[in-house]
Amino acid sequence: MTAVQGSTSTAGPESRQMLRHFLGLMGKSVFTALVLAFFVIPVLWLVFAPFDAHPGLNVKLPEFTFNNFKVLLDNPTAIASLGNSLILALGSMVVVLVLGSLASYSLSRVKIPGRDLLLYTLLLLSSIITGTAAMVPTFLLMVKLGLIDSQFGVILVLSGGILPTVIFILKDFMDSTPKSYEESARLYGAKPLRILWDVVIPLARPGLATIAVWAVVQVWGNFLVPYILLRSPSKSPAAVVMYTFYTEGGQPNLALISAFSLLFSIPVVAMYFFVNRRYGFRFHGGIKS
Amino acid sequence: MASITTRSLIKEYPGGVRGVDEMDVTIHDGEFFALLGPSGCGKTTLLRTIAGLEKSTSGSIKIGDREVTNMEPGQRRVAMVFQDYALFPHMSISDNIAYPLKIQKVAKAERHSRAEEVGDKLSLQGLLERRPGQLSGGQQQRVALARAVTSRPDVFLFDEPLSNLDARLRLEARTFLKKLQLDLGVTTVFVTHDQAEALALADRIAIMRSGKMQQLGTPREVFQRPANTFVASFVGSTSMNLLKGTVADGGVMIGHQKVALPADAVGRVGDGQEITWGARPEYLDISLNPVHGGLEGTVTVSENLGASALITVELPENGDLVQVVVSEDHEPVIGTRLWVTFEPRRTLLFDAEGLRIGD
Secondary structure (H helix, E strand, O other): OHHHHHHHHOHHHHHHHHHHHHHHHHHHHHHHHHHHHHHHHHHHHHHHHHHEOOOOOOOOOOOEOOHHHHHHHHOHHHHHHHHHHHHHHHHHHHHHHHHHHHHHHHHHHOOOOOHHHHHHHHHHHHHHHOOOOOHHHHHHHHHHHOOOOOHHHHHHHHHHHHHHHHHHHHHHHHHOOOHHHHHHHHHOOOOHHHHHHHHHHHHOHHHHHHHHHHHHHHHHOOOHHHHHHOOOHHHOOHHHHHHHOEOOOOOEOHHHHHHHHHHHHHHHHHHHHHHHHHOOOOOOOOOOO | OOOEEEEEEEEEOOOOOEEEEEEEEEEOOOOEEEEEOOOOOOHHHHHHHHHOOOOOOEEEEEEOOEEOOOOOHHHOOEEEEOOOOOOOOOOOHHHHHHHHHHHOOOOHHHHHHHHHHHHHHOOOOOOOOOOHHHOOHHHHHHHHHHHHHHOOOOEEEEEOOOOOOOHHHHHHHHHHHHHHHHHHOOEEEEEEOOHHHHHHHOOEEEEEEOOEEEEEEOHHHHHHOOOEHHHHHHOOOOOOEEEEEEEEOOEEEEOOEEEEOOHHHOOOOOOOOEEEEEEOHHHEEEEOOOOOOOEEEEEEEEEEOOOEEEEEEEOOOOOOEEEEEEEHHHOOOOOOEEEEEEOHHHEEEEOOOOEEOOO
16 A cells, blocks of 8 residues: 555655665675676586596586596596595594594583683694694604604694594594483493493494595595605595696696596585585483473 | 491591591391482482492491401402482393393303393383383383392492483382382382372381481381481471470460470470471361460461362461371461460470470
8 A cells, every 4th residue: 555655646755665665675686696707607517527538627518528538537646546545534533533532522521620721622623733834843743653653643733633623623522422321321331331332322422424535535635644744646535636637838737637637526525425424413302401 | 239338427528528427327128228318318328338439438338248348349249329320321122131140251142041031021011122322211210120130239329310311200110110120029129209209108207318318217106206307308208397386384385375385295395395286287277266275376378289279377476387188178368366286196396406296
């Protein structure tokens, strides 16, 4: 009713309002499109370039070919490096899950003065361990330990860098497990490790799955640590090997790099979807709400 | 099956607060024993100390003839049902019930058949493959009981087992619990803040306050002959009327009105002694005609209790309030002047410290 009256008596303000609304909508759409393009274009490149006979740094519809993958499969270091990445990622994941759950469980259950301060400090300092600043001392330490050019050494350093964050996140999951569950198990004679395995770990499973994916992603993409600590090319992970793909002319070999990048990213994306489907973020409660 | 004995048991928290203070109690073999008190009185702490989940500061606990004071909870052969039931949400009902057997390394087939057997006894047929989250509150409670039964303990410990159920279900579960305990004959200690629950279930009740035992007795003793004014006001669905008064020539002066001396107190009090006179609303009656030795007052509030009503009578002069339970046929209208009557043997006297006078 009011709209009809408005349009008959005063048409001016009404159309101006519509124009403003239209312009606002336009502005919003353009802004969204720009932001979207910023994130989508690299992904499009990753999807198209591997199948392009002459890949460049721009995104274009490919002259379709599988040749890039054939070249990649003929390159012995490339495929082996994916295996190395897998060793590093899974190794670190295991170390992080085992040590992380033990540490976070005990930190969650045992009262130590200054516990929170300790956790926050560790969290702050953790970025330094795998960061550039600590690379020289880390390198020297690994030389002293005789762990240079050892995948085990790389796993240790990477796990060390990830663990504080892992403990911090997992402690929250452990905290949310009701104490009565454990006390109940204790009364039937279960020992702490048994309780951790039977009761606490199953309940923290969504947390552990998240941590596992996160650890794999962190290690999978890490370049600096394996680059510095590993000497022999046969042990290098994919992230480091990719750095060596140059043509004879000294130009980056985009055909090889793009195909390899696609292969390199698939496991991580697949793992994310798998874990999200399998575990998601559910929590079964045993208590009447 | 076993008795439980605590000697000078003390549980002191950091900061010097005592959850359990000098507790000496013997719980007989096969007894259904209630620990009753307001929240924060230490009843749960005592239960947890018996279970071994809290370490006692000093004193001793014996279960049967075994000294368990410094034993791990798992070695005490006790089973506890928690207020939240503590069922493992990721395990099936069958696995939950059989968990104590898993710890004892019983083979899987045997575990399964034992879980089924206990499940049948606790009317959990057809639910064994479900998860706790799919069960109602009452069913979850029975699963928690079943798990406790499976471990074949010497002692059951229940921490407010009924408080998470809604009112109607609670009555049902109460009857079930009492029957189960009778059938199994296992010594059972249960903690509650609900005096009606304690009166209904327990063979004997211990009433606690600030970590100290106030009274230990059968439901009838605790109800009729409370040891002190705290117990008198805590136990009973309506709390006892407690009025300040003085002893004067063979009676008790409440304001200017004189009532008869309670039977118990005859010969134990002297004139001029300051006392508290107590009478349960259920044991009082009213009369619309003046009664010698009755308390005169005016009705100010009337609360319907179904087949009866709880009326509040205000005494003149000092404004003391007396509550009386009257049957629905005799409910007076507000403002009525009446006389509160009673049998002297149903009334009690408490001394200045609040302790009951008499044996």
